Amino acid sequence: MPHDTSNRFSATTPIYYVNAKPHLGHAYTTIVADAVARWHRLLGEDVHLLTGTDEHGLKIQQAADAEGISPKQFADKIAPLFEQAWQRLDITNDDFIRTTEARHRVGVQKLLQACYDAGDIELDVYRGQYCVACEAYFVEEELVNGNCPIHQRPTTYVEEENYFFRLSRFEQRLLDWYAKHPDAIKPSHRMNEVIGFIKTGLNDFSVSRKSLTWGIPLPWDDKHVAYVWFDALANYITAHGYGSNDEQFSSRWPVDYHFIGKDIIRFHCVYWPAMLMSAGIEPPKGWAVGGWLLVGGEKMSKTTGNVVNPLDLIDEIGVDGFRYYVLAETPYGNDGDFTYEGLTQRYNSDLANNLGNLAARVATVVEKKCGGIGPKPNPSSPLAKIASEAVAATTAAWAEVQPSRALDATWSLIRATNSHLEQNEPWKMEPGAAVDEVMGDALEALRIVTILANPALPNTTQEIWSRIGLTGNVIDLRIPRDVAWGGYPGGTKVVKGDPLFPRR
């Protein structure tokens, strides 16, 4: 039975390799995916957000050996660190898949078998250069002075019997598919990169290892285990029930977006759709490709200047402060450079001085001039048009997976409302109709802002909502219904409270 997918929105983050603890790069992609998912929930869509951990492979085996424990024990120590980090960052993932789960194993084996039955996986001998750290083969032209281009370390010559996926057969099929789906990759310049890569000609890639035991055995030859791509990429379908719950799978696949970093674009936008085509599965609807969030050397930390742990930044600047920085600072798709100064500056300018200041001054004036009771907005307020433009621009930018532009559009309403207050100076007026009109409009603008900014600032927007006397949860509101001008009921108690964003 065909399923109605028009009201669904489904997104994935990469699954993170458990050879490292959660760091800023992991947090970056995950926060962006979460904010986009939260936006789509506000649109009233049936949203599913998937994340998880990648737990097989040589590096995990080696790390476990070094600690004298089993690879599964090693993975069991690290995977919860990711789950805990995402809880602390208010990531609203609906599922967390670990590649050591049974549902993943059966799905990977089903996918491998489907590609094998299609004739696209064949036994061959691999000869070439291999980087252990990458777990990847390189052709001679890719090496830099004989070293791995990523790790700048010597690669090793390897000759072994592998099963290969015949990626070389998929050039035209991939080009045809992308021609029919020209907006599948965001931002669009990444699409050009993918098409260019396909046109240079595609090489078959190895899908198995005989030398490794920490992995999923091939269903037709258990002397081999699945190697990296068929194991890791498959999480996107196994989590949705491929191989374990086919009815659920058909109702949830294809997903709307794989959120990925630019370094894994080839595997996600070339290998993965080809693997799916071979198995008779539709490729995902889209990919949202982010740049790298670089770390500006030791300037980052006041103390050690080492690896950026996102949880330390939460202690410094709050969950919402950190989320906002990640979303607002760098246009998604470009590289960003993380610095501690940049974090503080962004926090002070946008949160403390703009949103925090607006909330505080509205509450102060309402308390002094309106008896602490919020007045109704004016239907023909000059802010009404600005609000509706901000809603439209915010909506368009989230649809393009551009959180920085979306937040800038939302902040245009905050800036306009602060200017409106400065022009009218209600704090100098006597209590009465004139001050009520200005403050009713400011409250209404603030109400709309709390809804629009909720995907970035889930905690503080809820706090503002309560302080301006409104009940219920912001996440239960709906766009566009609840962001139309005139929704603030008036007559509710407004409280000031502690500063939402104390200056740093």
Ligand SMILES: [Zn+2]
């Ligand atoms: Zn390498």
